[in-house]
Amino acid sequence: MIREPVSVLAAAPPAIEVLSAHKTYPNGTVALQPVDLTVQEGEFVTLLGPSGCGKSTLLKMVAGLLEPTDGRLLLWRKPVAQLEETKRRMAFVFQSPTLMPRASVEANVRLPLDGRRRAQRGRRPGRRCARPRGPQEVCQGAARALSGGMQMRVSIARSLVVQPNLLLMDEPFGALDEITRHKLDSDLLDLWRAKKLTVVFVTHSIHEAVFLSTRVIMMAARPGRIVEEVVIDEPYPRKPDFMVTPRFAEYARHLQESLLRASQETEEVQ
Ligand SMILES: Nc1ncnc2c1ncn2[C@@H]1O[C@H](COP(=O)(O)OP(=O)(O)OP(=O)(O)O)[C@@H](O)[C@H]1O
Numbered sequence: 001m002i003r004e005p006v007s008v009l010a011a012a013p014p015a016i017e018v019l020s021a022h023k024t025y026p027n028g029t030v031a032l033q034p035v036d037l038t039v040q041e042g043e044f045v046t047l048l049g050p051s052g053c054g055k056s057t058l059l060k061m062v063a064g065l066l067e068p069t070d071g072r073l074l075l076w077r078k079p080v081a082q083l084e085e086t087k088r089r090m091a092f093v094f095q096s097p098t099l100m101p102r103a104s105v106e107a108n109v110r111l112p113l114d115g116r117r118r119a120q121r122g123r124r125p126g127r128r129c130a131r132p133r134g135p136q137e138v139c140q141g142a143a144r145a146l147s148g149g150m151q152m153r154v155s156i157a158r159s160l161v162v163q164p165n166l167l168l169m170d171e172p173f174g175a176l177d178e179i180t181r182h183k184l185d186s187d188l189l190d191l192w193r194a195k196k197l198t199v200v201f202v203t204h205s206i207h208e209a210v211f212l213s214t215r216v217i218m219m220a221a222r223p224g225r226i227v228e229e230v231v232i233d234e235p236y237p238r239k240p241d242f243m244v245t246p247r248f249a250e251y252a253r254h255l256q257e258s259l260l261r262a263s264q265e266t267e268e269v270q
Pocket of ligand 1: 049052053056058
């Protein structure tokens, strides 16, 4: 079950190619040693690993938010940094919903559209689809009145308003309680399938990684590197009862051991 290609995705073109990309921050911290990673279009890939192993650094380099010290990052076979068009096809979701607290839910969701030229806007989703689904009073109400889970839903709705093909998510549900997190995980999988997105997702939760992913990338720290890839060879749609199956337990146990090894390696070099 481990390391086998997912046949349906093997033929898909690569959405992301990380080619010997590494990152040393200006203070000398080697956040990532040269990393190679290919993500096929339509995959749901999760980055897992101990704190400080470079998950966020890798994700931000893919997003073009950070320059690699050396190496290359391609999206749809083109350099990340060069393409305006590439940027339009990608959205980034942070752990904090980063909403405008006093503005309405609708204004928050529409925010990415407001910066765009009018002509562009015409080709993008119109008012109707930019408006979040939900009761009118919720759409018109201030974002600060929402629960943490609802704020994260608004944050995700805002990221989708530009109709991205690629969603990069840095621990988006890390601050939520377990029940809300499970609900949002399920909703995210529905979105991923309905919109045929490619997702790269960072989490500290093994269970979340197994539940969501087509593939889990295990990383270790000091320096940050990829130490293992595990294909979660389980059909979608995945329902919550997948989490109580022996197969789920086996994946979780395998990743738990792998994470333990990665953490021990990290401690040994500290
Ligand atoms: N701007 C920066 N300047 C210097 N060092 C940094 C910077 N950002 C991150 N680092 C360091 O780079 C390494 C990788 O950090 P990164 O945030 O990518 O790891 P992570 O796996 O996402 O961690 P966590 O799980 O704790 O969020 C860490 O040692 C971190 O302290």
